Amino acid sequence: MTLSEEASERLADIVELQPTKNRELQERWGMDSGSEVHQYLESELKEYYYRNENSLICATPEATNLIEGEDPDRVQTVTVTALQHAVVDVIAGPDEESQSVVAVLHALRDAGEDPEVDAVRSALRSLADKGIVETVQKTVPTFRLAVERDALDIQTTDD
Incomplete structure (x- = not known):
């Protein structure tokens, strides 16, 4: 899936902030509600994030590789x-x-x-x-x- 420039920038925010909450992304992205954040995640970045056991938003390994590049030494x-x-x-x-x-x-x-x-x-x-x-x-x-x-x-x- 090819991401728009905006989606790539927002995915980079998730990689940087993870684990994060809807509210943090709402503030960073200038959205009106956590619901708006959720809708964006589901429509634009569904393949690139998941929620951990505490319902915090995390980037998938594929998302991290996409943003940070393939680095065999990265942990x-x-x-x-x-x-x-x-x-x-x-x-x-x-x-x-x-x-x-x-x-x-x-x-x-x-x-x-x-x-x-x-x-x-x-x-x-x-x-x-x-x-x-x-x-x-x-x-x-x-x-x-x-x-x-x-x-x-x-x-x-x-x-």
Whole structure:
């Protein structure tokens, strides 16, 4: 998707301010309401942002690459739950065979964690929404990291 100059500038604001709130963007963009910000995000930048667990606006990895350029040495900072952090620690890397939800669950249990399968599934979907994990469709969906572990600076929030 090709962005207009205005959309590119606003995406750069999201990359700079993330995680951010509608109000911060409303003030920066000179809009009348948070609702107007939301409408703009959904109509112009839907592919380039997501809301984290605290409903704050964050740029996807693709958006960050688009704005900052591809830099193999750049470390992406993400804020995740403790379970999501544990998933990143045990899931297959980008060049490895992808894993099913159950395989990730077993890897977590081998690492001393004891989550429910639905919590693991939810964590994988959230990480996929953030561009940290990719979904590989087989008979059942399988997952692996979309980026190298050392390209991430993971900050954990309270669940």
